[in-house]
Amino acid sequence: MKKPELLVTPTSVDDIIPLAQAGADAFMIGEQRYGLRLAGEFDRAAVAKAIELAHDHGKKVYVAMNAIFHNEKIAELSDYVSFLSSVKADGIVFGDPAVLMTVREVAPEMKLHWNTETTGTNWYTCNYWGRKGAKRSVLAKEINMDAIIEMKEHAEVEIEVQVHGMTSMFxxxxxxxxxxxxxxxxxxxxxxxxxxxxxxxxxxxxxxxxxxxxxxxxxxxMSPNDICIIDELQDMIEAGVDSFKIEGILKSSEYLIEVTKLYRKAIDVCVEDPDQYEDLKTDLLEEIEKIQPDSRPLDTGFFFKETVY
Incomplete structure (x- = not known):
């Protein structure tokens, strides 16, 4: 089995090295002018520094451009994409076709991740955006495990799934x-x-x-609970899901580092010895429960229930 990427959203540049040492493979960062619900605000200088530090440690950085864009921001997109290309970002996360079209014109070599947060609910839609140029689709948080596995079986693009943290409700x-x-x-x-x-x-x-x-x-x-499926990763790993995301929004750096360490251990053990993961997974969940704030109960989101729209 291949190891899925462990993707984390850091709160600041200061998080990059500790999270890399904790086992993160990649980071998603950005600034609120272009990206939605980021764990921290990264201006251009911070983006450049984060990419430099991550690359020095063999990690990747994806930059969020998944905001809802109105006419007044369209003229800015070309310059921002050019900047991201110049600092060697590993990918751009988008939802609006305006970003895709701009990247095609300005930095056609740039990797694109399609993420609208809510509409990645079937494999045909994922493949549609793949044929338009996206290399990855980020699945909606409201679909269950069976649907995730089915989508990965039919996907022509990489698949990313959030496995930990809060989600947007409105x-x-x-x-x-x-x-x-x-x-x-x-x-x-x-x-x-x-x-x-x-x-x-x-x-x-x-x-x-x-x-x-x-x-x-x-x-x-945002949701009143945090998703946590550290003890339910095996089916997705065996299916070949490409990236597991830990959402860092409204979390402390210390919390993110400890959670990243635990998911790193879970992924490595599950890939290398699934039987050992079966024995270990309850302990991993208990370790997260020890550091979880009392105000943020853990649950499994929609992974094991059907969403009724």
Whole structure:
């Protein structure tokens, strides 16, 4: 069996070397002007430095350009893609065809990962974007394990699956928090509220707290639980899924490093000795549970249940 890539979203440039040493194979970074729901803000200088450090350690860096683009940003895309090509980014993550078309014109050698977060729900759609130029498709978080395996069997592109961390439940381009506070006669600075970790929508009936933040792309409401399937990787590894993603949004660097170490161990053991992984996987889950914040219960997301739209 081949080893899937272990992809992590770091919070800053300072995370790159520790996460590389912890076992990450690749990183996804970017700035909110062009990318959605990133674990940290990486301006151009930070992108260049992160790529340099990662490459020095034999790791890859993919840069997010998966925001929802309106007319006023289209003229900027060419310059940003040229910059990413010049600093030798290993790939660009996109959802909008405007990015794909720009890359074709400006940096046709650049690897493209298609990621709209919600519409990667069948292998035919994945292959459609592959035939348009994408080398990888990122699957929706709302599909189950059987569907993931079936999609990999039919895919003509690499397949990426999130295996750990929170997921997005809602996005609006509107400044919902800012508008609410303004309505209440209060002022709210939202430009940096993305990094405020104590803002929630509280569902008292179900006992859930949904993290909420605003950035340049609007308002984001996140899941009350964290996905964790460190003990359920074997079927996807055997199917040949190409990349497992650890989502670092609203997580500390220390937490990300420890989780990365545990998933590195899980992947290596599962590939090299599946029987040992079977014996070890419960212990790996217990290790993550020890460092998991009390406010963020672990669950298996939609991996073992059907989504009803």
């Amino acid at each position: 996005q609006s381009k509107r400044s919902l928090l800012g508008n609410y506070f303004e309505y209440q006669g209060q002022s709210l600075e939202v430009s940096k509220s993305k990094y405020e970790k104590n803002m929630y929508l509280h569902d008292k009936e179900r006992g859930n707290k949904y993290p909420i933040f605003e950035d340049e792309n609007g308002t984001h409401i």
